[in-house]
Amino acid sequence: MAELLLELLSEEIPARMQRRAVEDLTGLLRDRLAAAEIPAESLRGYVTPRRLAVIAEGIPAKQPDRTEERRGPRVGAPQPAIDGFLRSAGLASIRECEIHDTDRGEFYFAVVGRAGRLTTEVLPALIRAAMAELPWPKSMRYPASDVRWIRPLISILCLFEGEVLGLPVGGVPVGRTTRGHRFLSAGEICVANAADYRERLGEAHVVLDQERRRKVIRQGLEDAVAAEGLSLKSDPELLDEVTGLVEFPVVLAGAIDADFMALPPEVLATAMRAHQKYFSCLRPDGTPAPRFLFVANNVAVDGGRTIIAGNERVLKARLADARFFWNQDLKVPLEARVDTLKERIFHDRLGSVYDKSERITALAEFLAPHIHGADAGRAGRAARLAKADLSTGMVAEFPELQGIMGSYYYKAQLHSAEPQQIVEHTQVATAIGDHYKPMGPNDFCPTAPDSMVVALADKIDTLVAFFAIQMAPTGSRDPFALRRAALGIIRIILENRVRLPLKRAFTEAAEIFYKARDPARFSYWQSKITDDLYPELMLFILDRLKVRLREQGTRHDLIHAAFMQAGVVESDLVRLCARVNALEGFLVTDDGANLLIAFRRASNIVAIEERKDGRRYADPVDPTLLGQHEERALADYLVEVGSRAGTLLSSEEFEKAMAELVRLRRPVDDFFDKVTVNCDKPALRENRLRLLSGIRATMNQVADFSQIEG
């Protein structure tokens, strides 16, 4: 059992690609070693900005020996056929063959022993193939080498059992040497084996293990903020990125010029993060502290003084730029920027952003009355201005600040607002700032009523518009983030318990869309909305809702069961989820589980007989034909339970409605025990089938129990 050490030393690998690259390389090697029957017992991958390395242990020294059987001609075949087979199998005489009895008769078999190759013979081509197959997002050519890599390869270190293994790569030296940190280590390092490699790299200021590097950085950041009584603004993505930018992390802290602390906190944090990859610090009260942290890749001879001073100066320039944009942007009222949106394409086939903001304004005004506390005037105003910040310098520089800047500029541009108007203006500003949210499953979800209206209007319009031009997502392709928009709608509605039937919202949004797009044929489109567009949109929402609820541990079949309500799609998501929850609680009880069994039994019998007779048994029960006591009892219960459940459903008391159904259990069980459905009197049989059908209908009032699995 032997050890393989492979290190591919290159020029700087982009940070965002490192994690995937090391996973791919270890995966490819693991699979290829296994396929070559020399599997490694353990395999670990490492990545730094300059190297990808794999240490594999427990690799067999050679492949196992194999015997292969080759079937030849049938016993008694003509001599030329036998001679041909012997030649191709490399045998001298047919006596060297074995005769096996197969299901098609007796055949000659050549048994060829194949000695396993030495691992050292197999590895070079295997490693080369893994390198060629490594799927870099982009790769480049460079002079004097036949390897396409993400950046030029400098050298390859490849040792098997401590011996250099030559690899078929052109133009890249392969041996037992590597290099340490670019500035903190000089010359080449000669390596004996994997343990020696780790140790020597450590001495040469390379923290090889990415997980360890990440920990060192996080600890360094936490120590640095703790020392100043501050806290770190958590940013795992930035931490990942920075881990991929340094081989020897050194956490340093700098000061932010007090002049800039008046800029909005989001602007400060984004300017630091986007261009400079700096971490923000917070005061105990959560406001930005005038300090920033960064991770250098060097232990400077002056203790980092020059590095800190340099970074402070760079940040000052960046923030001066941001302040310049802030001041410039304030010169043009947000209102005046709305017209510039005509020049901004939303999508080739969907017109300009101006068109979109007109639509969401109309839609927001429609939606506002459905949301408690919202106001059509405020929401409409916010919707109209929501996209206006796209033409500001700040958003051009930092696109991730869209919406947020609009909110700040709106507030900053209010000049002589009356005190009572201030609250109103703040609500408009918040709605502008929140309208892109939530941007994903964990992002902040708007809670202010006007914000909910505008955020919903924006997302509903986006879905309607793209579905109207048949650009719904397919497979993994979702270039317009429609799934995220759908999830946003679901989150806003459910987390705020908004009672908005989506049918009305989608229909209104689609009518607004077509009125603007094709007024001449509006009535034609209106029918398309009902027949095609709305059902498609609702199924899309249902799909995303299932994903959302599944993540929260809800069974997807219950969602299906609650989705259709007496043949009508439930488009009030709050009610839908209340029904799902009630159903979930009901089915875990003994009564619920038993009633489900009875329901299935009743439905199955009806379904079988309907199929057999080629007709439906859905008509009302004829009371005069109810002879047996159990029949009458069940019929009475169905009427009573049905009407009481109906009342409870209309007041949305789903648990109570379910509890009402439980009362059916005894009469249903008694019916099945004592009554023969398929009796020989056709009229009685039909009436009993109607009675069973009645069980199905009564229960389906509450939920579609036929959708429930398990």
Place this chain on the structure above:
Amino acid sequence: MSFQSLILDLQRFWADQGCVILQPYDIEVGAGTFHPATALRALGPEPWRAAYVQPSRRPTDGRYGENPNRVQQHYQLQVILKPAPVDSQDIYLASLAAIGIDARLHDIRFVEDDWESPTLGAWGLGWEVWVDGMEVSQFTYFQQVGGIECDPVSTELTYGLERLAMYVQGVESMFDLDYNGATGPGRITYGEVFKRAEREFSTYNFELADTARLGAHFADAERECRRLIDHGVALPAYDQCLKASHLFNLLDARGAISVTERAAYILRVRALASACCNAWLAGARAPD
């Protein structure tokens, strides 16, 4: 170190690396890459090493001389090394040492930044080079120019001279840069040389440029470029392509181009660039 001695030292360094030291190209360009010494010479098999300063005009970046970091014209020092040497990074780091940036004192980083010029139909992989968080150079391995594969691949280095000088001199506004290193009455700052130009060109770029005329000039340059390509004279044709590119930038700064038109303009310039590159290669193959 003064602005001009920074330039002189870098030129000396690259001359010692076997580069021919050229002068700026005399047509407005947005970046040193557009100089035919890079854009055209990066194509074809012949080895080539050159370095030069190129004024780079970016009309939309003008700030009337009011912003300490942004101007409508700045200077780049451009280096092209073809084929790309295996020790490109080491040579580059030595050039920083030559202007006093000591790697033991600073934090020098190669941060992913793949370069692309849509109008030139060119792209490459590389980095922006950071010194203590300040981007001081662009480092690119050219893969394509004018839609044509570069074979061999070249190393292209672009130093943003003002930024680099601001860093070296420790000043916070470009306009405060010491230009000539003199003291007393002979001292000249960058602002004294260029501030008025920034103000006036910003006014022109954003307010005065006659968009109808610029549009007509663009069409003329495009037509002339095509005509010259038909005559097989790649270099004069390429001049017209550069003019078209700059006219497009002016129209853009003036806000005269909508988003959809913008894409169409870029494609038109790219088509010219590609035709010029092909004509350049065709001419190189023809006997002198």
